[in-house]
Amino acid sequence: MFPQFPDRPNYSALEREILDFWKESNIFKRSVESRPEEKAWIFNEGPPTVNGNPGIHHVFGRALKDIFCRYRTMRGYRVARKGGWDTHGLPVEIALEKQLGLKEKKEIETKVGVANFNRMAREFVYEHINKPGGWNELTEMMGYWVDLDDPYITCTNEYIESVWWSLSEFYKKGLIYRGFKIVPQCPHCETPLSSHELAQGYAEVRDPSLYVKLPLEPGQSVNGTPLPENTLFLVWTTTPWTLISNVALAVGMDIDYALVHDAETGEHFILADARRAALDPDGKWSVVTMFKGSDLARLHYVRLFDYVPVDRDAFYVTIGDFVSTEDGTGIVHIAPAFGQDDYEVARRYDLPVLQPVTPGGHFTDDVTDFAGRAVKTIRFEDRVEEGVDKDIVIALKKRGRVLKSTNDYLHSYPHCWRCDNPLIYYARDSWYIRTTQYAAEMIQQNRNINWQPPEIGVGRFGNWLEENKDWSLSRDRYWGTPLPIWVNQDDPSDTLAVGSIHGLMSGEYEREDGTIVPMETVADQVDLHKPFVDHVIFRRDGKVYRRTPELIDVWFDSGAMPFAQWHYPFENRERLEKLFPADFIGEGIDQTRGWFYTLHAIATPMFGQPAARNILVNGHVLDKEGRKMSKRLGNTVDPFEMMRKYGADAVRWYMVTNSPPWKSMLFNEEDILPTVIADFFRALTQSYNFFTLYANIDGFTYAEERIPVAERAELDRWILSVLNSTIAEYLKLMDEFDPTRAMRLVSEFTVEQLSNWYVRRNRRRFWKGELSADKVAAYQTLYECLAAVTKMMAPLAPFLSDRIFRSLNGVTGRDPSESVHLALIDEVETVAIDRDLERRMARGQRIVALALMLRQKSNLKVRQPLRRLLIPVLNDAEREDYRAMEEIIKDELNIKQIEYVSAEEGSDIVKMKAKANFKTLGPKYGKQMKSVAAAVVGMSAGQIIELQRSGSLTLTSGNDTFALLSEDIEVIHEDIEGWLVASEGTVTVALDTELDEDLLNEGIAREFVNRVQNLRKDSGLELTDRIRLGFASDPELTAALEAQRAYIMDETLAVEFGPQEKETMLDVTLNGKPCRIALERAAEIPAS
């Protein structure tokens, strides 16, 4: 017996049962290991950061990854997938700081201690993985299959060792160097802010707007022409305090600059021509000559302030692509320590980096006049330190260097989210990876990646590579992979890198008290984190090397996962070439410059190829209004609650079929029930239940030989054709990483074609008669459709699909697999595809829809039989199409007879009109299109017939002649005399609405049968129960019913039927007339 699917299923409970089954029968592991090793499809898991609880967007991302791993498994590939957890980094530190109530980063050292802090960080991440409501539970509950028993975890010694190895390789290639990094620094908290923190602190403020005059060194010329005496560059700044650290100016290469003369003062200025009007509104200046920015390069000017000594050439004009003429003067002042663009210029031109400012935002003693002054106003809890800008402006004014200055420049400026003070951009020591050295190769390798959607690859990611900047590698934090570089304490340029634990053990251990012991004595404590590694020193040739204190960017951890997850090269040395590159990875669009980039930036120099062949990028999950989900807005969705309410399958199905993965999806809980559960899931489970209902009665177990498709009924051949067309399209879409379209296809097939047409049209075949060959064919057809659907849907709805698959297969054993996830998706049975049949059925369905509309308009119920339906056709082929569907159309519409009328035979009753086909005519006639269209509308029936017959026709309209082909017009039928007509496109039907006595009697009989069936159902009779049936009514109705005696008895399984008077009769109304019915179960048990 096939088990019934529950009428009102609790999906969440069903899923728990299936989870148990998977676990007991070890299905996941078997699904991997049952596939041949040489047919591997490599998936790499992007590790989520376990700094908090998982959200609904994780269900989305993980469902997408799961789909393709499961799909490939079902295509016969071996898809091993290791789970992974990203455990290091700032997000974890911040979450822990909050939990500990720490206010400042410093307190990690002063209050908690680094060793303690890192121990707690480790506990923190492991807890978030394992606790209820944590990552393991989410993964399991949503049915995401990754190996959770043996995941890679980035904070283990093995993982870090692999990362160290790769860093030492970078080091050996000379790709790691030390430089400055410009960070947003809070002078109050004396700490840099991460970009994440930065984003939440922008505010509108008023700042100074200062135009400074910088005199050129005398005696210089441009393009051979000497510049006049007393020529000055005009420079604009909103941060006067940075002028003290100025070392250069920057102009735009292609920007036009003007040399102007101010007759009043005798000065000459150089500024961008586009800014002249803004700075000289009265037009007092006269233009002497024009330059391009490139002409100005290397012109030297006189330094403004000379507090800080410089050791090389400086104070000249450079070229910068960041210079604009939106505001300012088109000439930008460069202070390398205080701006990213400035710093880049300094690196390119080898300019000195002046840093006369402390991390607390005060001038150093070098700046004698302003020593100790705050560069920007800082508000402390108990006092306010006024910024120095105003005094610098005064000093410049005294020296006559100011063209104009105001204090009301309004712009958006970053502030510290903790203390609200304005940040300063500030140069700090930092380690870099010289990615620019191999950027061209990264661009080249990017062409070998198949991005889905493609525009991310060429656009967002491609642009990012084009504008590549060196990767700032180091971080001044505590919980992360330590940078394995040791520095000679007497010569900072002398460094060494450690690439393994073995290498580390060749050092010595320096205890807190300064005593040095061999590493062997601490061998059992080796932990590749702070503070342990900071105690390791190396003594070589009398020199002492100590570790540079920084950690590495946590993104390097995850970018190293393709090899670090395997502890390569310390283990799996020979296997890696089989495991790299990955066939598939997928993450959110925010990872473009995150994980996707770091994978690429590491794989390119290490392996000379991209880390993945296919990358699926998914958009974000927003709330139903399209806003992003955040704790602050309170619009987050709890994934566990959703899965408990609707089941994981429904949530997964909803999220993936709702919109394509790469678009942002709007999550609306209310849509899950109507669009998934009441739609696809219902159609599937009810079709299944329909099947089991009759299969169990008939004892069908698919024991018979498979009946060849060609020998099955038309409807069977039709649904199997549609099924195979669907499978073909499905495979194509899945191979193209478009799960949304693929799964919508599965849903549409199940709901529209299988449930609402095939099963509905076929009910009689299942409930009538013995288990004939035709009935077996029907069972086999429906079974095959259901089985195929469970396989196609399995990647996205792994629970429900397995449940139904096992219910079916448990009885028939047609598939050797114990679970759908061990099975292979059916190959397309090409011979079953019959495009003509599909087209004919689609036409038939259209006819039915049109005729039903006519019935509705003329208020004729379908139960009332009608005599005739008329279908105008253009040719014999079309007539044959409809004729093949005749039985179905007649039955569906309750119509006795269908007649066809072709244009030629019936031109007196069928009126034809032609409509221009703009798509074919437009390109041919262009501007004449309007007159062509008018001429086509004016075509006579004779002309239309002529065109249809001969395939071409020349039409004259006024002086123009148009050569038409039959494809250039569309023929429409309208108005058939004396008939009720409806058209849609080129399909037209006409209905004969005249009724005679026979038809009316039949209609009454159908009404009667309907009432009896309802009564049978209400009185709880079994489907197969026979009844004794009686009725009482007026003579007219009685005669009508008697006339239809055989039909009524057959339909209602009545063994007796006739007029009867009884006390307990039920009142019904037939076509407005009263009738009473008596019904009771017949004693004998019928043979099924």
Next chain:
RNA sequence: GGGCUUGUAGCUCAGCUGGUUAGAGCGUCCGUCUGAUAAGCGGAAGGUCAGUGGUUCAAAUCCACUCAGGCCCA
């Protein structure tokens, strides 16, 4: 401020290598069918295709700008 991306019915989405009347599902209302179905079928209401301007015989579709959302960067 820059780059990328999205904006189509009350809601979620198709359509967007230009082609005349812009579709589907859900929701609402009306009708109808049914011995598988919380269903099905038919109909109605509901759209200045975000806005403005342009290219074209023809624009939801191509171009420019503006507005709004999202992502990344500043």
